[in-house]
Each structure stands twice: as C-alpha cells, then as structure tokens.
Amino acid sequence: MANSALIKEFEEMLGKENVFSSEADRRTYAYDAAVLNPVVPAFVIRPTTTEQLGKCVVKLYNEGIPMTVRGAGTNLSGGTIPDTSDTVVILTCALNRILEINTNDLYAVVEPGVVTADLAAAVAAKGLFYPPDPGSMSVSSIGGNIAENAGGLRGLKYGVTKDYVMGVEFFDSTGGWVRSGSRTVKCVTGYNLAGMLIQSEGTLGVISQAVMKLVPPPSASRACLAEFDDMQKAAEAVAGIIAEHILPCTLEFLDNNTIVKVDDFTHIGLPRNAAAILLIEVDGHPAQVADDAAAVERVLKACGATAVHVAKDAAEKTQLWEARRQALPVLARVKPTTVLEDATVPRSQIPAMMQAITDISKKYRVDVGTFGHAGDGNLHPTFLCDKRDKEEYARVEAAIDEMFDVAIKLHGTLSGEHGIGTAKAKWMEKETSRGTILFSRRLRKALDPKGLLNPTKLVGILGGE
Amino acid sequence: MADLKALVSRLMTLEDRIIACMRCGNCQAVCPMFGATHMEADVARGKLALVDDLAHELIRDPQAVADKLGRCLLCGSCQAGCPSGVKIMDVFMEAREIVYSYLGLGPVKKAIFRVMLAKPWLFNISMRVGSPASHLLFRKNKTAQNTVSSPLLRPLIGDRHLRSLPVRPLHAIVGALNEPRVSGGLKVVFFPGCMGDKYYVNMALACLKVLKHHQVAVFMSPDFACCGIPAVSSGDGQGMVDELRKNLDILSKVDFDYIVTPCGSCTSTIKELWPKYAARIDDAAMHISKALSKKTMDITQFLVDVLGVHGVEPRDNAISITYHDSCHLRKGLGVSSQPRELLKANSGYRFVEMKEADRCCGCGGSFTLYHYDLSRAIGQRKRDNVVASKAQVVAAACPACMMQLEDVLSHNKDDVTVKHPVEVYAETL
Ligand SMILES: Cc1cc2nc3c(=O)[nH]c(=O)nc-3n(C[C@H](O)[C@H](O)[C@H](O)COP(=O)(O)OP(=O)(O)OC[C@H]3O[C@@H](n4cnc5c(N)ncnc54)[C@H](O)[C@@H]3O)c2cc1C
Ligand code: SF4
Ligand code: SF4
Numbered sequence: 001m002a003n004s005a006l007i008k009e010f011e012e013m014l015g016k017e018n019v020f021s022s023e024a025d026r027r028t029y030a031y032d033a034a035v036l037n038p039v040v041p042a043f044v045i046r047p048t049t050t051e052q053l054g055k056c057v058v059k060l061y062n063e064g065i066p067m068t069v070r071g072a073g074t075n076l077s078g079g080t081i082p083d084t085s086d087t088v089v090i091l092t093c094a095l096n097r098i099l100e101i102n103t104n105d106l107y108a109v110v111e112p113g114v115v116t117a118d119l120a121a122a123v124a125a126k127g128l129f130y131p132p133d134p135g136s137m138s139v140s141s142i143g144g145n146i147a148e149n150a151g152g153l154r155g156l157k158y159g160v161t162k163d164y165v166m167g168v169e170f171f172d173s174t175g176g177w178v179r180s181g182s183r184t185v186k187c188v189t190g191y192n193l194a195g196m197l198i199q200s201e202g203t204l205g206v207i208s209q210a211v212m213k214l215v216p217p218p219s220a221s222r223a224c225l226a227e228f229d230d231m232q233k234a235a236e237a238v239a240g241i242i243a244e245h246i247l248p249c250t251l252e253f254l255d256n257n258t259i260v261k262v263d264d265f266t267h268i269g270l271p272r273n274a275a276a277i278l279l280i281e282v283d284g285h286p287a288q289v290a291d292d293a294a295a296v297e298r299v300l301k302a303c304g305a306t307a308v309h310v311a312k313d314a315a316e317k318t319q320l321w322e323a324r325r326q327a328l329p330v331l332a333r334v335k336p337t338t339v340l341e342d343a344t345v346p347r348s349q350i351p352a353m354m355q356a357i358t359d360i361s362k363k364y365r366v367d368v369g370t371f372g373h374a375g376d377g378n379l380h381p382t383f384l385c386d387k388r389d390k391e392e393y394a395r396v397e398a399a400i401d402e403m404f405d406v407a408i409k410l411h412g413t414l415s416g417e418h419g420i421g422t423a424k425a426k427w428m429e430k431e432t433s434r435g436t437i438l439f440s441r442r443l444r445k446a447l448d449p450k451g452l453l454n455p456t457k458l459v460g461i462l463g464g465e
Numbered sequence: 466m467a468d469l470k471a472l473v474s475r476l477m478t479l480e481d482r483i484i485a486c487m488r489c490g491n492c493q494a495v496c497p498m499f500g501a502t503h504m505e506a507d508v509a510r511g512k513l514a515l516v517d518d519l520a521h522e523l524i525r526d527p528q529a530v531a532d533k534l535g536r537c538l539l540c541g542s543c544q545a546g547c548p549s550g551v552k553i554m555d556v557f558m559e560a561r562e563i564v565y566s567y568l569g570l571g572p573v574k575k576a577i578f579r580v581m582l583a584k585p586w587l588f589n590i591s592m593r594v595g596s597p598a599s600h601l602l603f604r605k606n607k608t609a610q611n612t613v614s615s616p617l618l619r620p621l622i623g624d625r626h627l628r629s630l631p632v633r634p635l636h637a638i639v640g641a642l643n644e645p646r647v648s649g650g651l652k653v654v655f656f657p658g659c660m661g662d663k664y665y666v667n668m669a670l671a672c673l674k675v676l677k678h679h680q681v682a683v684f685m686s687p688d689f690a691c692c693g694i695p696a697v698s699s700g701d702g703q704g705m706v707d708e709l710r711k712n713l714d715i716l717s718k719v720d721f722d723y724i725v726t727p728c729g730s731c732t733s734t735i736k737e738l739w740p741k742y743a744a745r746i747d748d749a750a751m752h753i754s755k756a757l758s759k760k761t762m763d764i765t766q767f768l769v770d771v772l773g774v775h776g777v778e779p780r781d782n783a784i785s786i787t788y789h790d791s792c793h794l795r796k797g798l799g800v801s802s803q804p805r806e807l808l809k810a811n812s813g814y815r816f817v818e819m820k821e822a823d824r825c826c827g828c829g830g831s832f833t834l835y836h837y838d839l840s841r842a843i844g845q846r847k848r849d850n851v852v853a854s855k856a857q858v859v860a861a862a863c864p865a866c867m868m869q870l871e872d873v874l875s876h877n878k879d880d881v882t883v884k885h886p887v888e889v890y891a892e893t894l
Contacts, residue, residue, distance in 0.1 A: 022529065023524055023526060024515055024529040024530060027514065027523070027524055028506040028511035029505055031488055033487065072490050073505070093503040117494070136489065136490065136491070138491065138494040139493040329548035329550070332548050332549040333549060338487045387484075388484070
C-alpha cells in the first residue's frame with residue numbers, strides 16, 4: 001500500500017491502537033448520518049492529547065494529505081464523509097476530557113470530543129445548566145456542535161451553540177496553534193476567530209479546546225399541549241405568545257401526518273384530526289412560571305385552540321412530551337430511508353411554508369411528516385422513502401429542491417441547524433450571493449493554501465473564482 | 466471461493482432490515498463495546514454497515530467482517546434504544562450464522578456447541594470429573610466472593626476468578642422431578658440452564674426451595690439440553706436446532722402452567738428464539754415452541770407477578786443491596802421491577818439503586834471466552850458503579866452476569882458479594 005510508510009509513522013506517533021488502516025475499519029468511517037454515498041478514507045487516526053492532535057495536523061499538512069475531522073459522525077449533511085480516498089480521518093473521541101467546570105465564573109473548559117450530554121450532566125451535577133440540546137446530544141461531540149452551530153429544542157429562549165462559545169483553541173491547516181476568546185464574559189483581543197470557527201464544518205481549523213458558557217438553571221417549569229384544527233391558528237398562537245412577551249423554553253409542533261403516524265404506532269390517543277399540535281414549556285422562577293403558563297393558556301384559547309392540556313405534575317409532563325419524543329422514531333420506521341431536513345422560515349411564515357410542503361408532497365407523491373421548533377420557525381420536514389427505488393428517490397430530490405426554493409422565497413434559510421456539508425452546497429448561492437461564495441472561497445484559500453481541510457464541504461475550496 | 470456468491474445472496478436477505486438503519490449514531494450512547502473502545506466498527510451502526518458492504522461485495526473479506534461481528538456482547542442495548550426500530554439482534558445473529566457457514570465453524574466451537582452442549586450426559590460427566598480434581602487445578606483467591614483462579618488452565622480460561630466448582634451438579638442432587646400438583650395448584654417446568662445446573666447449584670436449589678414453599682409443583686429433567694443461545698451467538702444455527710429438538714422432545718410430553726428459569730438468557734432464548742429455530746424442524750415443532758414461548762417466564766417475574774411476592778420495610782440493621790439489570794431480562798423482556806421487588810421482600814436488606822444499573826456488565830455469554838480483555842474493561846465500569854453505590858451485596862438475575870460480577874469484584878479485591886434475587890428471597894423462608 002502506498003500509505004504504509006506513513007501509517008507506520010502515525011503508529012509510532014500515536015500507538016498502533018490509535019491508527020485504523022484495515023479495510024473493515026476504514027469502511028466504518030466512510031459515512032455519517034446524511035443520506036449520501038460513502039467514501040472510504042485512506043486511514044483513520046485517533047490522537048489522545050492536544051499535542052498529538054497538533055502534530056498530526058502538521059504531518060498531514062507537510063504531506064499534503066486532505067483531512068476530515070470527525071466527532072460522533074451524526075451530522076446530517078455529509079460533513080464527515082471523506083472528500084477523497086486519500087483523505088485521512090482525524091477522530092476526536094479520545095480527546096474527551098472536561099478540563100474544568102467553574103461554578104464561580106460560569107464556564108466549562110472542554111476538549112472537542114466531550115459528548116454533549118456528558119457535559120450537560122456534569123454541569124447539572126454542579127448545579128448549573130448547559131442549555132443547547134440537539135436531538136443527538138446523547139452522542140454528539142462539543143467539537144461537532146461548534147462546527148455545525150447545533151441548535152435544539154431550547155433555541156427560542158436559550159439560543160444555540162454559538163451563544164455559549166466563549167473561546168476556542170484550534171489548529172489551522174498548517175498545524176499552527178490559534179487561540180481566540182477567553183474565560184471572561186468580555187474579550188475583544190483581536191479578531192473574533194472563535195466566532196469564525198463556529199459553523200465552519202471542519203473547513204477552517206481543527207478545534208482542540210473550547211470554553212463554553214454556563215447559566216444558572218431555571219427552578220421551575222410547566223408544560224402544556226394545545227390542539228388546532230388549522231395550521232394558521234396554531235401559527236397565530238405562536239405569534240400571540242411572543243407578543244405577550246413570553247419566551248417559552250420550548251415551543252414545538254407536529255403536523256397532522258406526524259400526529260396520525262405517532263398515534264398509529266403508540267396508541268397514546270392523539271387528536272388524529274388535528275391539523276397541528278403545539279407543545280409549550282415555560283421555565284424560570286416559580287411565580288413567573290405560573291403567570292406565564294396562565295398567559296400561554298389564555299392566548300392558546302383566544303387563538304382558537306380546540307383543546308388545551310396542562311400538565312399537573314412531572315409524570316403528566318413526561319406524558320405530554322411523549323408525542324414529540326416519538327415523532328422522529330416513528331417517522332423513521334415508516335420507510336427504509338429517512339431524509340431529515342431543516343428548512344427554516346421566519347415564524348410568521350410557518351403556515352405558508354407548511355402549505356407549500358403539503359402541496360409539494362402531493363405534487364411529487366412523496367410522504368412527508370413535519371415536526372419542529374415552531375418558536376424559531378425551524379421545521380423538520382421528514383421525507384420517508386426507499387433510496388433503492390431510484391424513481392421515487394428522484395421525486396424526493398426534486399421535492400426537496402422545490403421546498404428550498406420556497407423557503408428562500410419566504411426569506412427563510414436552507415438549514416436552520418444541520419449544516420451545508422456537501423448535501424446542500426449546491427443551494428448555497430441561491431440563498432446568499434455569488435459574492436458570498438467567492439468571498440468564502442478566498443477566505444478558505446488564504447487560510448488553507450493546500451486545500452486540505454474538508455475541501456469539498458460548504459463552499460468547495462477548489463471551485464473557480 | 467465459488468460459494469462467495471451464495472454468501473452474498475444469503476446476506477442480501479438481511480438488506481431490508483439493515484437499510485432501516487438511518488445511521489443516526491444513537492447506538493454509540495449505550496453500546497458497552499463502543500464505550501470501551503470508541504471504535505465505529507464496534508458499534509451497531511458500524512457492524513450493520515459492514516454486513517451491508519459484504520452483502521454488496523464492497524468488501525470481499527468475510528473473515529474481517531466475522532471478526533467485527535464477534536466483537537459484540539449481543540446485549541441488545543443498541544436495539545432497545547434504536548429510534549428506527551432496527552431488528553439489530555436478528556441481523557447480527559443471522560449474519561453470524563451466514564458468515565460462519567461460509568467460513569466454517571472452528572473445531573473448538575464445533576466441539577463445544579455440537580457435541581458438549583447438545584449431549585448433556587457428556588457435559589455432565591466432564592463437569593463431574595472436573596470437580597473433585599478441581600483443588601489440583603485451582604487456587605483459592607481469598608476474596609469475598611470465594612473465587613478461585615487457575616494458573617494451569619490459563620491458556621484456556623485466562624486470568625479469570627471463578628467461584629469454586631460445586632462437587633455435584635443440580636440434577637445429580639435432586640434427580641428427575643415430576644411432582645403432582647398440590648390440590649389444583651400450579652405446576653411449573655424448572656429449567657435451570659447450564660449454569661444453574663452445573664455452576665450456581667446453590668442458586669438453583671434456592672429456586673426449588675422457594676417453589677416448594679409456595680406449593681408449586683415442579684417438573685425438571687436431567688436430560689435438558691442447553692437452551693441454545695451459546696450456539697446461536699457463535700453462528701451455529703444447527704447446534705441450536707439439535708439442542709432444541711432434545712428439549713422439545715422432553716417438554717412436549719409434560720403438563721404444566723409455566724416454564725420458569727433463573728437465567729435471563731435462557732428465558733429470552735426460549736421465548737424469542739425457540740419459535741424461530743423450531744420452524745427449521747417442522748411446523749409441529751414451531752407450534753409447540755410458540756405455545757411454550759407464551760408460558761415461559763423469568764423466575765423473578767413468576768414469583769412477583771403470578772405468586773404475588775412483594776416488598777416489606779427493611780429492618781433497622783439491614784445490609785444494603787443493589788441490583789444489576791441483565792440485558793436479556795431488561796432490554797429483551799422488559800423485566801426490571803420484579804427482581805427489585807424480590808430483593809425488597811427480604812427485610813434483612815435495604816435496596817439501593819446503582820448508577821447505570823442497566824448498562825451491560827460485559828460478559829455476553831461466549832463473548833467473554835474470546836475477548837476476555839474487553840470483557841474485563843467493560844466489567845470494570847460496572848464494578849465502579851457497584852462499589853460507588855456502597856452496597857455490600859449486588860444481585861443479578863442471570864448466572865452469566867453473576868459470574869462476570871464475581872470475576873471483576875474479585876480482581877479488585879472488593880468486599881461485595883454476588884447473589885441471585887431468588888437466593889436473597891429464599892433466605893427469608
Ligand atoms: C437523530 C438526529 C438528531 C439531530 N438533532 C439535531 C438537532 O436537534 N439540532 C442540531 O443542530 N443538529 C441535530 N443533528 C445533527 C448533528 O447531530 C449535529 O450537527 C451535531 O452537532 C454533530 O456533532 P458530531 O459530534 O456528530 O459531529 P460530526 O458529525 O462528527 O461532525 C460535524 C462537522 O463538524 C466537523 N467537526 C467535528 N469536530 C470538529 C473539530 N474538533 N474541529 C473542527 N471541526 C470539527 C466535522 O468535520 C463535520 O464537518 C441531529 C442528528 C441526528 C442523527
Ligand atoms: S441507533 Fe439504530 S438507526 Fe441509529 S445508527 Fe444505531 S442502529 Fe442505526
Ligand atoms: S448488542 Fe450490545 S455490544 Fe453489540 S453492538 Fe449492540 S449495544 Fe453494542
């Protein structure tokens with residue numbers, strides 16, 4: 001094998017147990033959670049210290065070998081699928097130490113491979129709160145969360161990953177060590193390079209450490225579920241709640257197709273005729289929560305909710321959430337292939353977007369269940385199909401094309417949280433501009449002269465001027 | 466390599482089930498193997514991808530795929546949490562059988578599964594011969610668990626700390642049982658399982674004591690063969706069928722209300738795998754197995770749900786006990802409250818929950834034979850949780866888990882003993 005000398009060198013550097021070069025092992029780093037074709041990397045390395053990580057990048061830069069950083073490989077846009085068969089995959093899973101949780105200054109210092117849920121649990125054990133909660137948090141890495149700017153259910157009130165990044169350390173494409181941000185709330189030392197690394201999808205640098213902001217946890221919460229016979233009314237309720245100056249920590253919705261499928265599967269007695277259900281949770285101080293919950297209930301009824309169920313205790317709250325928890329698992333079981341999208345529109349455009357999705361699904365004869373974060377207009381239209389059926393899959397792709405067109409026309413975006421990767425790169429220019437693409441490419445070329453960091457992702461570095 | 470085509474076409478029968486995997490990666494959170502190695506090929510997503518690759522001839526190395534499939538405890542944790550509902554265990558077991566029938570079962574496995582476990586008399590004799598001689602082979606470890614290890618047998622069993630072998634197996638002590646019902650009462654088949662019959666004999670005796678106390682009539686045969694799970698998990702479907710034939714032959718002639726076993730793995734095998742493999746014998750066997758499956762229960766479930774045994778307040782000086790959920794029981798069959806209830810039925814113990822009680826202990830049946838180092842590494846996390854709970858006793862309702870717990874606690878010189886929940890309950894009678 002052409003690589004055998006290089007593999008040996010990495011084995012000496014990292015230990016044999018941290019270099020995977022067998023065919024079987026390599027094939028398991030050829031995919032991620034996106035519905036895309038796999039590309040098998042040349043080999044895979046797993047540094048166990050920051051210092052090793054830096055040395056690996058230097059070595060790969062010197063050899064001119066493309067690199068793809070991989071956290072948990074749960075991204076939905078192909079960000080960790082190797083660009084070429086020469087690519088070396090760098091794993092961060094052995095860099096998984098929580099270095100510090102500072103309860104006085106409210107931050108945590110972590111290595112990039114720390115699992116999101118592990119950080120959240122460690123922080124909770126110290127009486128603090130790390131709010132970003134992507135659906136994949138039980139496995140996703142903080143490095144991956146930063147590189148994708150992952151969102152989650154709590155986005156409306158608490159924001160997304162970028163709102164919790166205080167500082168980032170990373171290696172640039174040459175292996176140079178870069179630090180930006182700090183452990184302080186304020187820091188204006190130099191460019192906001194930490195900000196630049198957020199949602200960079202492994203194209204600008206390899207994150208080696210991050211300082212994440214923590215907040216005090218809310219002391220109380222209350223949940224309710226409302227049924228609507230009309231999507232428009234549900235959207236008005238969402239707007240109405242926010243007009244009352246209430247920011248629920250979660251404001252989720254399920255469309256009729258999802259409701260029916262969840263009920264078919266779980267028999268939990270959901271309103272099968274409802275056009276939508278909203279799940280709303282408010283949190284904060286107990287008195288505030290009581291006021292907010294009462295106001296929410298009032299708005300829901302005023303906007304024509306056909307029924308409102310308020311959870312009286314923790315057990316009932318768990319029950320109300322069951323429908324939302326089951327949404328993806330149930331949709332995923334309907335057909336072999338599940339294409340989970342995340343087109344996002346301004347809140348007020350949700351009814352228009354939902355109508356468009358319904359029309360598109362009829363026009364292309366594809367089964368789409370939609371649920372998502374109504375509070376921030378972040379929809380998850382989920383296309384249920386069988387990718388082995390070429391004709392059907394072509395219709396799904398055409399439907400997705402058209403859906404993105406509509407989202408952009410409604411002043412929305414291709415991707416609220418799943419990223420561009422290679423999956424959505426072709427739509428980038430439509431949402432932004434030619435200038436944006438060229439600017440991004442020039443930026444990349446300046447920082448990554450050999451074009452080694454995830455070269456085909458986002459705006460491909462090799463594309464023309 | 467002419468039959469590579471046959472291998473591929475047999476594997477393609479799994480495709481519909483494999484493609485249901487949406488590669489979300491969720492299984493990383495619960496997979497004990499991934500927890501120990503952090504390698505994608507060790508988690509369900511990776512193994513499913515490799516089987517799929519082999520089926521599509523994208524990889525042409527069945528041995529490499531077989532090796533990866535073997536690095537799995539078949540604990541079912543991945544399947545229990547899989548959002549897509551992928552039937553991962555079926556795929557893994559069928560894939561093992563398909564790949565091994567191509568590669569050929571190694572001679573050692575063949576000897577164990579086809580000869581030993583299917584022919585109980587041979588297994589019995591070898592264990593009986595083994596036992597009186599055991600003081601020559603084994604060295605006492607002076608640990609709370611009364612384990613022994615064997616420098617002489619190291620090549621075979623590694624540095625395992627095992628409980629000393631009993632002098633006589635269960636069936637030699639109690640013989641065949643076929644008690645008449647006590648005035649319209651219940652009658653059960655007690656299926657002790659290989660480990661209950663030959664290794665944890667006192668545990669099995671405690672089960673019989675409890676059944677007697679509750680006036681439940683018992684049927685038990687010295688001729689029961691292994692339930693078949695070791696064969697199936699080693700890809701030996703034929704071995705399973707041979708054993709099943711013997712067991713069906715015995716069971717189809719008995720009148721009873723329930724089959725109870727003190728082993729989570731036996732229970733789940735009888736309930737879930739027997740009907741599947743019986744279909745390979747004939748329709749009649751399949752119908753019998755389906756009927757048996759409905760009547761099969763874990764003994765803790767039987768005691769609590771059928772006989773109504775329930776918890777009591779612990780005494781003031783009660784000693785603390787914790788419980789480890791066997792994967793086959795909790796994830797496979799949803800049995801988790803009953804064994805805990807049984808522990809609470811003894812006022813001499815105060816129940817404390819440990820962290821990650823339902824995380825796999827790392828034994829995985831025959832997995833521990835081939836991957837002892839990994840098994841120990843996974844077991845260490847379980848041990849740490851047991852010790853952190855400060856319990857003086859840890860209970861598990863599966864002999865394989867008990868053996869693993871004893872091994873790992875003994876290696877750490879921990880002062881924690883291991884019991885089956887039925888043993889704990891039997892102490893009150
Ligand atoms: C079932 C499911 C639910 C999901 N729910 C959500 C959700 O609610 N919200 C949401 O936002 N996303 C969600 N996602 C998408 C995905 O989980 C997130 O994008 C997550 O942040 C990816 O983390 P990861 O560790 O798996 O990263 P990977 O998939 O391993 O990597 C993602 C990208 O980050 C880069 N990267 C990783 N580590 C580093 C590093 N150290 N330095 C530089 N670049 C790096 C990679 O090169 C890649 O481009 C979901 C995915 C699934 C499968
Ligand atoms: S959890 Fe299920 S669907 Fe997700 S990767 Fe694992 S096996 Fe596949
Ligand atoms: S059965 Fe257990 S060990 Fe095997 S892949 Fe699933 S979770 Fe991992």
